Amino acid sequence: MSNLKFILSGGGTGGHIYPAIAIANELKMQFPTCEILFVGAQDKMEMQKVPQAGFAIKGLWIAGLQRKLTLQNALFPIKLFSSLWKARQILKSFQPDVVIGTGGFASGPLLKVAAGMGILTVIQEQNSYPGITNKLLSKKANSICVAYENLEKYFPKHKIKLTGNPVRQDLLSIENKKIDALTYFNLEANKKTLLVLGGSLGARRINQLIEKEIDFFLALNLQVIWQCGKLYFDAYSHLNQHKFVHVLSFVDRMDLVYAAADVIISRSGASSVSELCLIGKPVVFIPSPNVAEDHQTKNAKAIVEKKGAILLKETELEAQFETVFSSLLSNEKQQMELSHNIKKLAKPNATVDIVKEILKLIKNKSKNQK
Numbered sequence: 001m002s003n004l005k006f007i008l009s010g011g012g013t014g015g016h017i018y019p020a021i022a023i024a025n026e027l028k029m030q031f032p033t034c035e036i037l038f039v040g041a042q043d044k045m046e047m048q049k050v051p052q053a054g055f056a057i058k059g060l061w062i063a064g065l066q067r068k069l070t071l072q073n074a075l076f077p078i079k080l081f082s083s084l085w086k087a088r089q090i091l092k093s094f095q096p097d098v099v100i101g102t103g104g105f106a107s108g109p110l111l112k113v114a115a116g117m118g119i120l121t122v123i124q125e126q127n128s129y130p131g132i133t134n135k136l137l138s139k140k141a142n143s144i145c146v147a148y149e150n151l152e153k154y155f156p157k158h159k160i161k162l163t164g165n166p167v168r169q170d171l172l173s174i175e176n177k178k179i180d181a182l183t184y185f186n187l188e189a190n191k192k193t194l195l196v197l198g199g200s201l202g203a204r205r206i207n208q209l210i211e212k213e214i215d216f217f218l219a220l221n222l223q224v225i226w227q228c229g230k231l232y233f234d235a236y237s238h239l240n241q242h243k244f245v246h247v248l249s250f251v252d253r254m255d256l257v258y259a260a261a262d263v264i265i266s267r268s269g270a271s272s273v274s275e276l277c278l279i280g281k282p283v284v285f286i287p288s289p290n291v292a293e294d295h296q297t298k299n300a301k302a303i304v305e306k307k308g309a310i311l312l313k314e315t316e317l318e319a320q321f322e323t324v325f326s327s328l329l330s331n332e333k334q335q336m337e338l339s340h341n342i343k344k345l346a347k348p349n350a351t352v353d354i355v356k357e358i359l360k361l362i363k364n365k366s367k368n369q370k
Contacts, residue, residue: 004033031055087109108137120187164353174259200229
């Protein structure tokens with residue numbers, strides 16, 4: 001198993017990037033001499049986040065189709081052809097043993113070309129409802145690692161492995177970090193902490209809600225850590241003038257922010273849901289309605305059906321938010337039940353299990369070649 005080479009592709013948002021980095025770190029841990037290369041979309045956030053994590057990355061000129069007639073859509077066929085050609089050049093040059101896709105624009109062309117070249121490919125599907133790209137790629141993929149049950153209607157059953165989503169390893173032990181977290185974020189030990197997460201890019205509707213409800217939260221004797229996203233920080237940073245409001249564009253120490261939190265308001269992207277299952281705090285999910293196939297609502301419902309969280313749609317916020325939230329905050333029994341039930345859904349060994357599956361494919365291939 002010496003001199004193994006892996007290409008990982010995932011990007012566009014943190015929800016695709018961090019699972020790929022988690023897998024890369026586990027591969028490096030198990031095979032210290034292996035070579036790892038990332039492939040992303042050349043103008044997306046992975047081009048910064050991956051090198052920060054210590055890995056090399058190459059960019060493809062690719063972007064998704066817009067929902068309306070735009071210049072971007074007119075350029076799509078050219079970008080796709082360019083990306084397919086460059087993906088082939090990268091694969092021929094690097095000669096990976098396995099290509100792993102965690103979603104995002106670049107993973108489609110890369111995995112399609114890799115499968116066509118006879119290279120082992122693994123799809124890591126994070127959502128309860130797969131996007132069209134992964135459905136198409138699944139026909140040629142060697143293995144599909146999923147986070148939710150009942151995906152046989154979208155993927156070939158014999159290829160599916162229920163592993164869960166890879167999460168940052170520092171989230172596996174946050175129980176003893178509460179004091180460090182309070183110090184790090186300059187929080188009061190005698191107040192409950194509300195954590196608001198809108199995803200790496202931010203969430204406009206959640207930000208509007210939190211701005212409107214600041215006085216409501218303060219009247220409930222809460223302190224607020226509000227990750228509003230880099231796109232919105234300038235609009236909301238002035239609210240840091242409140243002693244008990246901490247507005248952040250991005251959270252560098254997710255382990256500490258989760259340790260500090262008593263109750264959480266969050267989008268329900270796949271990575272966020274997996275992390276929230278692991279840390280086991282009471283959560284109110286507000287799914288983004290502006291994603292493919294409304295998959296965030298489906299992700300949240302999969303948790304709510306197991307009585308592990310509360311779901312509020314954006315259309316319900318005006319009429320229901322204050323009632324639902326204040327009821328949760330005053331009901332210790334409900335908080336404990338939600339925490340207990342969501343924690344039962346966690347898959348803390350997901351990253352290790354995915355790497356085991358990758359290793360199994362390599363062994364089977366070498367066995368068949370003998």
